Amino acid sequence: DTGVSQDPRHKITKRGQNVTFRCDPISEHNRLYWYRQTLGQGPEFLTYFQNEAQLEKSRLLSDRFSAERPKGSFSTLEIQRTEQGDSAMYLCASRQGWRDTQYFGPGTRLTVL
Amino acid sequence: SQQGEEDPQALSIQEGENATMNCSYKTSINNLQWYRQNSGRGLVHLILIRSNEREKHSGRLRVTLDTSKKSSSLLITASRAADTASYFCATIPAGGTSYGKLTFGQGTILTVHP
Numbered sequence: 001d002t003g004v005s006q007d008p009r010h011k012i013t014k015r016g017q018n019v020t021f022r023c024d025p026i027s028e029h030n031r032l033y034w035y036r037q038t039l040g041q042g043p044e045f046l047t048y049f050q051n052e053a054q055l056e057k058s059r060l061l062s063d064r065f066s067a068e069r070p071k072g073s074f075s076t077l078e079i080q081r082t083e084q085g086d087s088a089m090y091l092c093a094s095r096q097g098w099r100d101t102q103y104f105g106p107g108t109r110l111t112v113l
Numbered sequence: 114s115q116q117g118e119e120d121p122q123a124l125s126i127q128e129g130e131n132a133t134m135n136c137s138y139k140t141s142i143n144n145l146q147w148y149r150q151n152s153g154r155g156l157v158h159l160i161l162i163r164s165n166e167r168e169k170h171s172g173r174l175r176v177t178l179d180t181s182k183k184s185s186s187l188l189i190t191a192s193r194a195a196d197t198a199s200y201f202c203a204t205i206p207a208g209g210t211s212y213g214k215l216t217f218g219q220g221t222i223l224t225v226h227p
Contacts, residue, residue, distance in 0.1 A: 004155075033214060042201050042217030043156070056212050091155060095213065100144055100205065102215060104155040 002026070004105035006092050012111045013082055020078045021108045025094030032075050033102060034067060036060065037089040046090075049075060082112045119202060119218040127226050132189045134221040136202030137182075143205045145178060146215065147187050150199045159187075159200075164207065194227045 005024045013019050025032050030051050035043035046065070048056040051072035061067075064082075069075040079086055089109050093102040120135045138145070144163045148156040162169045162178045162185065169176045175188040189196055199222050203215040 006155075031213065035215075040219070042203070042219050043215070045214045045216070048212045048214055050212070056214065089153075093156075093215075100146070100161055100213065101158050102213070103158065104148075106155040107153075109153070 004092055004094055004103050006090075006105040006108050008108060009106060010109050010111075012113065014113050015084060016081055018078065018080045019082055019110065020076055021090055021092075021110075023075045023077070023092030023094075023105060024073075025075070025092070026096070026103055029094035029096045029103070030072065031095045031097070032069060033093045033095075034075070034077055035091040035093065037091060037107070038087075043091055046077075079110075082110075084112045086110060087112045119200075119221045121221060122219070123222045123224070125224045125226065126192055128192060128194055130192055130225075132192050132196070132223055132225070134187045134200050134202075134223070136185045136187070136218050138185075138202070138204050138216075138218070139183065140204075141207040142180070143207045143211075145176075145185050146203045146205075147174075147176060147185075148201045148203060148217075150201065150220070152198075156201065189223075192223075192225045194225050196223060197225050198223060 007022045032049040034046040037043040049069040064080045067077045089107045091107045092105045095102045146161045147159040150156045160171045173190045178185045199220045201220045203217045
């Protein structure tokens with residue numbers, strides 16, 4: 001079990017730039033989640049994949065956000081035209097089938113200047 | 114949106130003391146989970162309690178669930194400095210199509226002084 005990995009761990013960008021984050025789930029986990037966490041708050045759900053299908057998106061996920069999970073393996077989260085309000089920790093989690101426990105990656109901390 | 118509130122928002126204790134954190138939620142649940150987050154890192158799953166369970170133990174952790182009051186508590190016994198972290202409760206709603214997404218509380222920051 002190598003755990004969930006995320007890359008990069010930190011990203012500093014200027015307002016208006018595009019950024020892309022990657023998540024590699026635990027290999028046998030077919031369910032993948034993205035969450036966003038701002039300072040002093042609990043994580044908030046962004047989107048969910050079952051295999052390669054994106055089955056749910058939060059209203060938090062504006063048109064500037066897009067996520068993919070090609071071939072049901074790794075996932076990417078892209079933010080276009082970043083805004084200062086996008087500054088947050090972006091967390092990825094995965095779980096296996098019917099099991100309820102989600103395993104979280106270390107997160108990508110985004111700072112938009 | 115956040116599911117509910119956690120109480121207290123911050124807790125400071127001495128090593129060896131017990132720490133109790135409470136969580137309230139708003140909707141009927143399938144299960145409630147507790148996670149720990151060390152500063153600036155990802156979350157680690159601690160324990161899960163299902164809606165038909167009232168109490169569960171894991172090592173130094175004890176979780177209770179009162180579905181009539183929509184509340185849960187996490188007790189950490191004989192705390193250690195390494196327990197210093199933020200603790201979050203998270204719920205999965207009953208019924209419907211939630212796809213297992215977690216709805217988190219705002220967390221309790223626990224500081225254990227050596």
